[in-house]
Amino acid sequence: VSIIIDGSTRVLVQGITGAQGRFDTRYCLDYGTKIVAGVTPGRGGAEVAGVPVFNTVARAVRETGANASVLYVPAAGVCEAVLEAVDAGIQVILATAENVPRHDAARAVSAARAARVRMVGFNTNGLISPGKCKLGAIGGDKAAEIFRPGRVGVVSRSGGMSPEISSALSSVGLGISTCISMGGDPLTGMRMAEYLRLFEEDEETDLVVLFGEPGTANEREVADALAAGEIRKPVVALIAGSFQEAYPSGVSFGHVAAMITGEVDTASAKRALLARAGATVVGSLEELADAASALAKRELAGSSAAG
Amino acid sequence: VPKLGSLTVRLYDAFCRGDALMLEINPLAVTADNELCLVGTMAEIDDCALGRQPAFNALADDGLVRRFTEGERMVREANERFPGGAVRYSELDGNIGLMVAGGGAGLLQHDMIVAAGGRPANHSDISATPTPDKPAAVFDAIFTNPKAHGLLIGYNYLQMARCDLVIKALLMSMDRNAVDPRRFPIVIRLFGPAEEEARQLAATRPGITYLPSGTGFAEGCRTIVQAVDRIAKKGEAA
Numbered sequence: 001v002s003i004i005i006d007g008s009t010r011v012l013v014q015g016i017t018g019a020q021g022r023f024d025t026r027y028c029l030d031y032g033t034k035i036v037a038g039v040t041p042g043r044g045g046a047e048v049a050g051v052p053v054f055n056t057v058a059r060a061v062r063e064t065g066a067n068a069s070v071l072y073v074p075a076a077g078v079c080e081a082v083l084e085a086v087d088a089g090i091q092v093i094l095a096t097a098e099n100v101p102r103h104d105a106a107r108a109v110s111a112a113r114a115a116r117v118r119m120v121g122f123n124t125n126g127l128i129s130p131g132k133c134k135l136g137a138i139g140g141d142k143a144a145e146i147f148r149p150g151r152v153g154v155v156s157r158s159g160g161m162s163p164e165i166s167s168a169l170s171s172v173g174l175g176i177s178t179c180i181s182m183g184g185d186p187l188t189g190m191r192m193a194e195y196l197r198l199f200e201e202d203e204e205t206d207l208v209v210l211f212g213e214p215g216t217a218n219e220r221e222v223a224d225a226l227a228a229g230e231i232r233k234p235v236v237a238l239i240a241g242s243f244q245e246a247y248p249s250g251v252s253f254g255h256v257a258a259m260i261t262g263e264v265d266t267a268s269a270k271r272a273l274l275a276r277a278g279a280t281v282v283g284s285l286e287e288l289a290d291a292a293s294a295l296a297k298r299e300l301a302g303s304s305a306a307g
Numbered sequence: 308v309p310k311l312g313s314l315t316v317r318l319y320d321a322f323c324r325g326d327a328l329m330l331e332i333n334p335l336a337v338t339a340d341n342e343l344c345l346v347g348t349m350a351e352i353d354d355c356a357l358g359r360q361p362a363f364n365a366l367a368d369d370g371l372v373r374r375f376t377e378g379e380r381m382v383r384e385a386n387e388r389f390p391g392g393a394v395r396y397s398e399l400d401g402n403i404g405l406m407v408a409g410g411g412a413g414l415l416q417h418d419m420i421v422a423a424g425g426r427p428a429n430h431s432d433i434s435a436t437p438t439p440d441k442p443a444a445v446f447d448a449i450f451t452n453p454k455a456h457g458l459l460i461g462y463n464y465l466q467m468a469r470c471d472l473v474i475k476a477l478l479m480s481m482d483r484n485a486v487d488p489r490r491f492p493i494v495i496r497l498f499g500p501a502e503e504e505a506r507q508l509a510a511t512r513p514g515i516t517y518l519p520s521g522t523g524f525a526e527g528c529r530t531i532v533q534a535v536d537r538i539a540k541k542g543e544a545a
Contacts, residue, residue: 075355076358076359098392098393098434099354099355099393100355101326101353101355101356101359102326102328102353102355102356103323103326103353103356156411157411158409158410158411158412158414159409159411160408160409160410160411160412160462160463161409161411161412161415161463163463163464164412164463164464164524167464184409184410184411211411213410213411213414214414238415240411240414240415240417240418241414241415241417241418242418242421243414243417243418243420243421243427244414246421247399253395253397253413253414253417253430253432255410255411255432258410258414267414267418283422284419284523284524284525285523285524286523286525
């Protein structure tokens with residue numbers, strides 16, 4: 001089984017009756033994701049693309065056995081929606097809202113973590129385990145074409161870079177075990193190093209590709225885990241945003257989280273830390289594909305030698 | 308010191324209710340009659356919460372590092388007025404206008420422009436929008452920025468925005484600002500929904516370079532850097 005989601009994941013969609021909710025739900029259903037329920041307060045009894053809509057998450061879980069929730073609830077109300085999902089016993093949460101006020105994000109993330117819920121986002125476009133399940137917009141209506149099944153785990157701080165990385169890997173014949181857009185907001189439910197630990201335990205993943213940015217401690221935590229020997233699978237890292245070092249700190253470019261607040265937050269510092277800890281650090285998608293290809297061959301040779 | 312406990316509680320309350328990311332009291336004084344006095348205070352308020360903090364929002368206009376430029380103010384206004392995901396725009400010192408998306412792909416392309424010897428005139432980030440108004444505001448800002456001498460439109464592959472809508476916004480803004488792409492190079496790396504329609508629209512303006520489907524980020528960045536260099540050299544020669 002893949003990490004976080006697999007073919008048996010039963011999904012509900014909070015905010016399914018909104019434009020984005022309807023749009024993504026249709027593509028996810030076409031992909032084969034088991035979307036069993038929708039929730040919009042006051043719209044219980046309605047249907048979206050054949051999916052029954054309930055007034056509350058608790059009711060939807062009781063009636064359909066949903067264990068994962070995708071939230072199309074905007075920033076202003078998303079904290080309450082996360083708490084509702086956690087209280088209803090949902091195990092996996094995908095929170096798409098961006099620019100969530102930090103105090104709200106902190107409440108939602110701490111509630112999810114206290115309940116041991118795997119929360120992806122804020123500001124994520126989704127995650128996909130090719131051939132099994134996808135949550136969120138990731139891949140749109142071309143998910144099957146872009147994300148080929150394989151043995152590379154991907155975790156990206158940028159939703160837009162996930163398909164780019166997958167396409168680059170496809171060009172050298174590599175496929176994806178699970179690809180996660182972890183979210184572009186400063187606070188996310190799960191951190192990059194936690195995804196890498198899941199990939200480390202995952203029998204279907206041989207190596208991991210990560211896409212990082214300036215700001216946050218995510219990449220530093222990965223370097224620490226690598227240096228401590230907690231992650232032994234090969235890691236290829238592409239970290240964008242070194243241009244920011246030419247400008248005053250405290251300015252955010254692109255993602256709100258991509259803001260340098262100190263020297264350790266810069267793209268260059270992260271590259272150096274990761275390289276020192278044993279990751280293969282690359283500067284472009286072409287280099288990323290070549291490095292992953294070489295490492296995959298080595299893994300293959302290693303496992304056949306061992307077998 | 309009496310009252311320190313209740314002060315701490317009140318400060319925490321203010322920190323939460325004000326959506327602060329940081330609240331610093333420095334120094335805190337104890338007066339001769341044992342009263343507490345906040346001599347210096349500093350706070351950083353969460354940008355993402357300004358919508359529910361009208362008093363702080365009114366102060367936010369001054370920007371964090373410097374005052375907003377005319378173009379930055381224009382894009383901020385468009386961001387509040389028109390529908391669709393957030394758009395961001397900050398001006399820098401170089402001469403290449405950037406209309407890049409999404410966040411990560413924008414950072415990567417900015418790095419690649421610098422690596423190719425170019426200097427961006429701004430950074431930007433935009434999500435999909437249902438109308439051309441927000442992207443047109445970014446184009447307006449770039450075309451009216453006196454430092455900008457060229458434009459790269461670089462969206463990540465398989466983004467969800469309709470390509471024809473982005474190009475409609477581009478043409479709208481080119482007309483408003485009388486931009487001739489033969490003198491102000493425009494390079495487009497934009498693939499995805501309604502790409503064919505977008506290419507037909509772009510072809511109505513001679514001089515626009517619309518890169519072939521599948522062109523890499525690095526190639527798009529090199530193309531705009533070279534085009535802006537060529538124009539600059541022509542200018543020097545003349």
